[in-house]
Structure formats: structure tokens, C-alpha cells
Amino acid sequence: MATVVDSSNPKSDFPIQYRELNYLNCSKGWKSWFFTLDHKRIGIMYLIGVTCAFFLGGLFAVLLRTELLSPARILLSADGYNQMFTLHGAIMTFLVIIPGVPAAIGNIILPVMLGAKDVAFPRMNLGSFYLWMFGAAFFLAALALGGLDTGWTFYTPYSITTSTAVITALLGVFILGFSSIFTGLNFIVTIHTMRPPGMTWFKMPLFLWALYATALIQILATPVLGITGLLLVVERAFHIGIFDPALGGDPVLFQHFFWFYSHPAVYVMILPAMGVVSEVIAVHSRKHIFGYRFIAYSSIAIAIFGFLVWGHHMFVSGQSKVVAVVFSAITFSVSIPSAIKVFNWLTTMYKGSIRFTTAMCYALAFLFIFSIGGLTGLFLATLATDIHLHDTYFVVAHFHYVMMGSSLVGLFAAVHHWWPKITGKMFSEFWGRIACLGVFLGFNLTFFPQFLLGTRGMPRRYYTYLPEFQNLHILSTCGAYLLGLSSALMAATLIYSVYRGKKAPANPWGGASLEWQCSSPPPANNFDHPPLAGDPYIMESVVYNEEIGGYVPVECQGAKKGSVTASGDKEA
């Protein structure tokens, strides 16, 4: 085990790598966690919550896929199937992907990246975690109170007439919405007012830009979801005739309101993951990010354009032709900023010295999967093809490529990238990479066949199917099993490292942004003095030091032997 510089050794030239007293052990007892105002602890609690929700949602998914092994009944009744896919979708969107990167990883990393001591409103931060817990409790209650079978979209009029627990679930969504709003609000204010000296807007790490854009969407779109959900609750409880056609209401209006939030919400899911990928690719290619401003601006562009395309979910809901054409055109244009990002990441890797660390492997998987997911979105945005593809497995495959394959894989990349910083432990790269390979293969095996199924006419949300679809369904189910096992392996690897992993140095990967300057794991107040921020992508500013097993600033390295240049090559 490499020696790490402890705080007890003040004579060392190197920055402090490890402290006996850090945010994880500076206070003990359940109260010190449940009432903590420390953003890092709150982030950890989010991470644990999100992981539990992920495995619950995953369990539902596995049950669904098992049911689809054959057109006949295997495990679930038809109604049971409807409830399963609804809760799977609702849990995965509202409890896992939306809070995943921003609330869990963002909470831990954002203030540290800013060199700040905490987010702007620590109490509100804790509050939004508890709102998340409440929301999750409502979802579980909905499960217990007879399930929910409307699909995660709650389309009227069925959601008004079904006898399942729509109100409970909607209240859950409402509460989760506020949790999300408060997180976003906190992040925007923190980024505006708490940047350290020297960090101008265009010296911010791109992850912060991404979180900023995400937060903008969160506070601008989520209130609309809140009020829509509330109106639907009131509609069900009091029959106000807003969405209920029986009372003269307009059920399609609900779709408009819903997608006005939920399309921007898909960018709440993807933007943070894109930010993660920007960081991971630059650091693990040991190269300055290419096209910094383009990536930063494209995040904002996506956030803005995202508000103007909701109609593409309603091409067959009876829109006027003109409206449909306009929405289709804007939808095409929203893919431009996404493509800009992909090209910039590729160019960043070009001639970099790429290391296939686990985090990097996930980032590469992201690139591959996101490209497919984004491009298939264009098929759906095309009016003529969408008539055929709407409500088929093609849509299912499309959004799983972007949500599961991109957002979630982005979350995995983030977890692996910042794991040493968060826990102070190194995980096994070997098992990490195996798990990554499993996730990648399992994912594609699960969802690629669904593109084929969709183009051949297999409708989504069906419990049974024509016999000619069975082979592809079986493939897909096998993929789901592989995916489940691999994510379990990933979790096992990470959890194992907490107990048995070696101590992490402050900067294991050679990142130049501020979070790598404080020890691993950070002390309770992150930095004793506000650090000076420079360009976060000058990878030459740190060099590898074998004694420490991590990167140190060039200034400290001096003439010591065994040094390695920034690009990772051994010096002669």
C-alpha cells in the first residue's frame, strides 16, 4: 500500500492526502446523519436512497421481462403486469434518474468543486432530502393501497376512472417535484454566489454548467408538473371537470401540461450525465476538454429548446398539422446541441492518453449508447415514421437508450469517478470493469431487440404478444438478467471497497478541478481556506507521484524521481 500523506505529518511537501478526521467520521450516531446539514452526508443519504429505489425498480423490471418470456401467463396477471410497469416507470424516473446525478452526486461534489464550504441553503438541502423520502413513502403506499395502473404518464381520462391509488401516487409525484425544485434552486444560488476567487463563469468545470442548466429546467418545469398533478388529484377527488370529458373537460390538455414538464424533465435526466461525461473523458484522457464554450453553451441551449418540443409526444393525439410540423422541426433542432457535445467529447479523446479505468469505460459506453438513443429520437421526431412507431417498443427502446443507457450509465460513471473522493477508498478496477462490460452488453442485449420488435409492430405496455415476436422477447429478457447481475456486481464491488479497499489519495485520476485538491474523503468543512481556482482542465498542472499513488501539483513534485508527465508517460 502506498504511503499517504497524513495530516499528522506537517513537514511533507505534498498537499494533505488523507486526514484521520473527515466528514464521514467527524461525528457519530444516527442523529449526526439524519439531522446533518453537511451537503456530503446528505448526498450520501440520497445515494443510498437512490440505490435502494434502483434495485426495487430493477426487481420490477426483471419481473416484467420474465413475464414477457412467453405470450402466455408466467408470473403476473394482466392487471398485475399493468401495475408492475407503471410502478417500474414511476420509480425509475421520479426516484432514481431525476435525483440520481444532481441530488446525490451533485450534492456531494458541487460545493467541493466550487471550493465552498456548503451549498447556499443547507437546511433546505436537508429538507429536500426529506421531501424525497416522503415522496418515496407515498409511492410505496400507492403500491400497498392497490397499486397503480395508469403508466407513469397518468394519462386522462383513464387516470380519472381507474380504481387504483392514483391520488396517493400523484401526491408522491407532487412532493418529489418540490424536492427537485429545492435542489435546483439551491444549486443555482450556490453557483451564482459562492464561486471562489478566480473562478469566472467560463472557468467553471463543465459538470457545474450541466448542473446549472439542469437546475434551470428543474425550477422552470417542475412547478407545472406540480400543479398538473394537483389538478388531477382535485379532479379525481372533487370532479372539477377540467380534464374529465364526462364533465366537459379536455383530456388532451392534461397531455399538454404533462409533457410541458416531462419533456424538459428528460433533460433533467440527461444533462447532468452529460456533465459527468465531460469531466470523466477529459480527466481520463489526460487532455484539456475540447470546445469548452460549445459544451457549456449547448447545455444551456438544450435547457431552453427542451421547453419547446413537448408536442412531439402528441403527434397522434389530434394536434393540428401546423403545430405538429412546428414541433417536429424544433425537435430536430434540439438534437443539434446534443450532437455538438458528442463531437466535442470525441475530439477531446483524440490524441489523448486514454486510460480505460472503470469510470472511463462507463463514459465510453455512454457515448455509444447515447448516440443510438439520440439518433432514434430523430426517427420519432419525423411525423410520418412516428405514426408507425408511436406507442411501440421502438419508443420503449429509444427512451431506455437515453434514460437507462445514458443517464444511468452516466450516474455509474460519476459514482466510479468520484468514489475515491466520496469514500476515501479505491475499488477494484478489475471487477469494476467486468461489471461495466456486463452492463454494456446486457443493456444492448435487452434493448436492441426492442427496436426490432417496435419496427415490426409490437405495441408497448402489452402483457402478451403474437408468437412471431417471442424470439426477440427472449433475447431481451436474457439481456435484462445479465444487466441485473452486472449492476449487482457493480454494487458489490463498490461496497466491498468501503471495507477492504485501499486508501485513496487526494487525486487518484489526475483531475485539475478543485475537488481533487482537498483530501479524500474531504474534511467536514471541505477547505480551510478558499482555494484559488484556475482552468479546471489543465491536466499538466498535476503529475503522478508513485510514493503517494496519486497525482500532486507540479509545484510540489519538484525534482523528485519517479515522476511521470502529465500525460501519464514515464519520464526518461
Add this chain to the structure above:
Amino acid sequence: MNTAATTTTDDHADSHDHEHHDPRLAHHFDSHQQQFDTGKLGIWLFLVTEVLFFSGLFGFYAVYRSLHPEVFLYASQFLDTVLGAANTVVLLFSSLTMAWGVRCAQLGQTRGLMVCLVVTLACAAIFLGVKSFEYTEKAHHGLLWAGMYHSPEHHDAAAADGAAGAGDHAHDEAAAAGDHGDDELFEKTKHTLSYMTTVLWVVIVISGIALGLLFKNPNKKTLATVAGCVLVSAAGMVIGAYSSIGYHHFGHAEKPTDEEILMAETVPAEYAAQKEKVPEPKLAGTFFSVYFCMTGLHAIHIIGGMIAISWLIVRTAHGAFTTYYFGAVDFVGLYWHLVDLIWIYLFPLLYLIN
């Protein structure tokens, strides 16, 4: 904001000792200025989300009004413009006292701040009192959201039938019967409200006693102030409810014309005159759905504001605010202005159609 800036720098220039121990400065901020700016940005963003939250309802209003203008034309006649206008004035006045309070806080005038906050709280309560009268009255006329809506015309017809069934139906008698029915409705409204006000009176008495007992006790300052806030709120609501009842009585006793008797209580005479021209549209209840959703959500925000103002009052009683630390007052003030502003939109959109 400028005040904060100058005071903070002054403050830092001549006292270095309490920089790190100032209980008014949270540990993660470097200066009062930073703390204040952070809060300010935070509250503005929060207000943005509030506006968007309401925008869903306004969007809904726009859609339905453009699809069914006749519904809005017809049904808005049942809202009492005078009560709405009175409430508008009350809220505007409360915005004034709130703004004044913020000024007092900036200047460090604790007593002035206290007075302003209490007046604001009372105004909010009066608003709610009037609103509860309006709601009760609508409920008794069957003017509820779509699912519960009872057509007032149908209801008048029933009253007329009743009169017809009684035997002779000379015009005067029928009118008398209608009048009677209206009186009954109004009595019912009063009755329901009197339950509410009884509860409020109990609250007033209890909190009054609590306030009296705790007033001089320095250890129970918080409790005493809370009791005071409850007292003011309850009293305000009672005033609001009673004055609307009084107004209604007055307006009613004045000159019950035939048209007024024919129509539900609050319908202006002009409408009754043009009744033939605008038949009751099919979706009249939808208007009341909109009305109750919008004003209901607004009322919830008023209640939220009252809680926030009470919290300020408690903190003021403890002397929490100083010339360089008054952010909370400012922020609640901004929120209050927004709630006020939303009402300024709701009033014409709902009450003043036509």
C-alpha cells in the same frame, strides 16, 4: 440591498472580533453581504417557481375562456364584485404595511417593524374572513365546481314550483316565495359561518388569555408572541366574516327588486335584465371549478404567508433583526407582494368579466 452593502462593509471595517462568532452569519458564508445576496437570489427564484405554479392555472383559464367565453360571461355574474374589490384593497394595504415593515427593519426600528407586521397579519386574516363568507355563500347557492354544480336557474324554478304548488300564484306571492328562499339560503350561510366564528371566538379568548398571562414573562416570549399572532389572525377573520355578512344584509335589505329575487342572491340587476339574451351555458360549473382552484390555491398561499409573517413577528420580538441582518423580513415581504400581485390578476380575471 444598498443598505446591506454599506452597513456590512462598515461593520467589518471597525469590528474584526465577531467576524467568526457572529451568530447571525451562517458558517459557510464569508460576509453578511454574501449571505444577503444568496437569500435574495434564492427568494427570487422561489417566486419564479411560484409564478409558474400558478401559470398552470392561468393557462387553464386561458384555454377555457377562449373555448367557452359564454361560460365566463354568464357565471362571473355570480361573484360579488364589492367583496372582491374590498379584498383587493385590504391586500394592497397589507402590501404597503409589509413594504413599510421592510423599511423599518432596514433602519433598525424594531417597534415600527412589529406594528407593520401585525397590521399585515391582520389584513391577511380579514382577507380570509371575507373569502370564507364568499365560499360559504357560493356553496349554499349550489355554485360549486363542475361535479357539484347546481344550476341557479333550476333552483329558482324549483322555488317557483314550490310557490305554484302552494296554490294561488299571483306574481307577488311567487316573488315572496323566492325572497323567502333566498333569505333561507342567506340564513344558512350565516349559520355555517357562525359555527366558524364561534370556533374563532374560542380561539380569540384562549389566545387572549394566554397572551395576557405570558406577556410580562421574559422566558415565555416566544409563546406569548405566538399567542398574539393567533389572536390577531382569529380576530381578523372574524372581522372579515362579520363585515361581509353585514354588507350583505345591508345590500339585501335595501331594495329587493323582482329581478334580484328571481336570480341568486349576488346577481347584479343588469344581468337579470339581460337574462333572456344569455341563456345558461352547459358548462357553467367549469367556471366555478376555475374559481375555486385559483382562489383556493391563492388562499393557501395567504395562509402560508401568515405563518411566515408570524414567524417574523416572533423573531422580531426576540430582537433578531438589525440594520445589517434583515434578510428574512425582506424575503417574506417579496413573497407577500407576489401573493398580492396574483390576487391583482385574479380579481379582474374572475370578478370583472363584462
